[in-house]
Amino acid sequence: MLGDASQAHATSVSPDNVVSLEPRFETENPWAKPRSRATGPTETTGATGPIETYETYETNETNETYETNELTCLEICAGGGGQSLGLEQAGFEHVAALEIDPHACQTLRGNRPAWNVVEHDIHEFEGTEFKGVDLLAGGVPCPPFSIAGKQLGADDERDLFPPALRLVQECAPAAIMLENVRGLSTARFAGYREQVLERLHGLDYETDWQVLNACNFGVPQLRPRFILVAMRPAAFRCFEWPHAVKTPPTVGEALVDYMAADGWPGAAEWARKAGGIGPTLVGGSRKHGGPDLGPTRARNEWLRLHVDGRGLADAPPRRTDPVDHLPRLTLPMAAALQGFPASWRFSGRKTAAYRQIGNAFPPPVARAVGENIRAALLMARQAAESERLLRAV
Numbered sequence: 001m002l003g004d005a006s007q008a009h010a011t012s013v014s015p016d017n018v019v020s021l022e023p024r025f026e027t028e029n030p031w032a033k034p035r036s037r038a039t040g041p042t043e044t045t046g047a048t049g050p051i052e053t054y055e056t057y058e059t060n061e062t063n064e065t066y067e068t069n070e071l072t073c074l075e076i077c078a079g080g081g082g083q084s085l086g087l088e089q090a091g092f093e094h095v096a097a098l099e100i101d102p103h104a105c106q107t108l109r110g111n112r113p114a115w116n117v118v119e120h121d122i123h124e125f126e127g128t129e130f131k132g133v134d135l136l137a138g139g140v141p142c143p144p145f146s147i148a149g150k151q152l153g154a155d156d157e158r159d160l161f162p163p164a165l166r167l168v169q170e171c172a173p174a175a176i177m178l179e180n181v182r183g184l185s186t187a188r189f190a191g192y193r194e195q196v197l198e199r200l201h202g203l204d205y206e207t208d209w210q211v212l213n214a215c216n217f218g219v220p221q222l223r224p225r226f227i228l229v230a231m232r233p234a235a236f237r238c239f240e241w242p243h244a245v246k247t248p249p250t251v252g253e254a255l256v257d258y259m260a261a262d263g264w265p266g267a268a269e270w271a272r273k274a275g276g277i278g279p280t281l282v283g284g285s286r287k288h289g290g291p292d293l294g295p296t297r298a299r300n301e302w303l304r305l306h307v308d309g310r311g312l313a314d315a316p317p318r319r320t321d322p323v324d325h326l327p328r329l330t331l332p333m334a335a336a337l338q339g340f341p342a343s344w345r346f347s348g349r350k351t352a353a354y355r356q357i358g359n360a361f362p363p364p365v366a367r368a369v370g371e372n373i374r375a376a377l378l379m380a381r382q383a384a385e386s387e388r389l390l391r392a393v
Helices: 003-010 022-027 082-089 102-111 161-171 187-202 251-259 267-273 296-304 331-337 350-358 363-392
Strands: 071-076 092-099 117-119 135-138 175-181 206-213 224-231
Touching: 071 082, 071 161, 071 363, 082 092, 082 135, 082 363, 092 102, 102 117, 102 350, 135 161, 135 363, 161 175, 161 187, 175 363, 187 206, 206 363, 224 363, 251 267, 251 331, 331 350
Parallel strands: 071 092, 071 135, 092 117, 135 175
Antiparallel strands: 175 224, 206 224
8 A cells, every 4th residue: 555655665865864853852742732822813804914815717627525524524734725625525524624824714714604714823723622523634834845945854844744743632533634745755754754653653543655646636737745644443444545537638628718718819729739737836835936837847847838837827818919829827727727626716816826726735636535535434434333233232
């Protein structure tokens, strides 16, 4: 079951390049709860004042859900809702969605008014209220492990694995799903991964990491994600990683209707030229990054798909643009390339909205993993109930 992750463990690197949690264990307990509990920003306006809603778009993705949400989910670092939506489609009902960014919180509230969206710092969030939740899920920030950053790991203030694992101890979920970039699977972070697993094993969970690529789940983008799944032993024996489910459309096939929306005569020819899947969208962080398609290498890859990656457009190409016009993506187009459905809307101005889109866990991937987690939990419970009835006879 280890797949790509097991290969990462076996790779050798220089000790000077290995990132570990060890120094933090020497100086402090990284899993301990903070001593103070601050009050979070207001729910109505967020920490930075009124929030402008950015209206989006149409895609061909389905937004269907199970008729009965039998299982519950506590989501941390929920962002703009990619994982949230996928887990909802997989049959999980959110008891809370935790997120610190006010724009992302407004996105979640706008799309799911009935959800309990908690705008708060994870370091100051208590998990005991949600003890016994079925699934604790989250996309903990990727900059500490991203090849686009400095890969500081545990030395990066944005490393949120320690508070995430504190919440595991506090709420004792039946299952855990934590998602990150593929960089975390490399040998550089082998010691870090081992310490995360040791903590979970000590809490009586069985674990596995796996690299899944969004393009294997119908998303027109080369977007590998490193996913940790942990469950109690009985349920873990029933769990299988999802297999590739569909061939993705090309960027041209996914976006041709967007490009033609204002009558651009070059849309069909552009779609023919954009005949591959896109490179990974890069949303940036609160410290770095703006509304563009990433560093120079990524922009060059987009250029090969006849997309200008130096920025985002406010609108699709116009009727008066030449046939050989080199278009930029709009926010709706970027969201479509992440697998968001037509009904999902993002809040904030261009940079804030694109950060939510570019950092999202594609809903189709979250749904595929979530469905298999759900199936494993229900199978284990059915087996336990059958055994109980047999003993009662």
